[in-house]
Amino acid sequence: MRSAKYSGAGSASEVISITETAVPAPGPGEVVVRVGAAGLNPVDVKIRAAATDFGPIRYSDRPGWDVAGTVADVAPDVSEWSPGDRVFALAAFPAAAHTLAEFAVVAARDLAPAPAVWSTAQAGAAPLAALTAWQALEAAAVGSGQRVLVLGGAGGVGHLAIQLAKARGAEVTATASAAKHELVRGWGAGHVVDYRDDQALAALDRFDTVIVTVDDTLPPRGAVAEGTAVISITGLSEGDRIRLGEWGAAPVERILVAANGAQLAEIAALADAGEVDVHLDSEFALEELVAAQERVETGRVTGKVAVVVDPSV
């Protein structure tokens, strides 16, 4: 099968190749998925550049975590999936997986039925970002009537966080560059603020929850009040934590997404109910993985980047 490989630390064009390897067999509790599409995330390019583990996030020279496709083979102890099932998954994360290939081994518990209304490219691109958004909203216990601010509303995680917060009945405000405001409103943000407009940022007032999806970003002072939950998916320095605490924010948490097929199934149900869609920034073939990673590296992606491994799946 065709399969992506890294040769070590370096730029995408220096280290990525597509090689031929054997089709894997499922071990106990595992399923082999015939891959239609796999998503890319900033973590893919960061870990490729460094070729080393990031804390609990495992580096592998055979990369890829997001996947959508059809079940090709199941281990004898797996009863919940059958060949031909259309599935998607965040495989194993933060442990290593290898989905940027024609066939991928995935633990049965990480899989969920792919939404019928999403293309395979959308389903392959969504899992890590959608689960991150879901787990951030869970960490803040976001519910009906809450006011939620999403810093970075146009990115992979941000655009799904807006829709999933809206589906929970929250009132959502998001930040994005001016050119993306119409799209961000379309995803359900009632109010959108240009992140380059200091006056508009300063006017943001008292949210129940702030989801931070932008690197090195402290929420605007006015957005945080006594009891505001601040959930960061990017770095949270000790200084930021102290300052947020002084402003009354609680809880203040930095989360790391974890694979979870049951939560992905809940997201799929919302997708099929028309409550959440995946905006595809761009699609690339597996042979174009260098260009696909370079697109993610720009930091300007709107929604998600998909790698279409086999368009016939």
Ligand SMILES: NC(=O)c1ccc[n+]([C@@H]2O[C@H](COP(=O)([O-])OP(=O)(O)OC[C@H]3O[C@@H](n4cnc5c(N)ncnc54)[C@H](OP(=O)(O)O)[C@@H]3O)[C@@H](O)[C@H]2O)c1
């Ligand atoms: N902790 C975890 O488990 C976890 C999980 C997923 C992701 N992450 C991390 O979270 C970050 C976001 O991930 P992602 O997949 O959403 O990234 P992404 O899709 O690459 O985000 C790109 C988007 O961010 C927007 N943006 C850039 N600077 C901004 C700013 N100052 N304010 C508002 N928007 C801004 C860009 O809009 P413009 O083009 O208009 O600038 C672009 O649309 C990354 O650092 C990623 O590694 C962590």
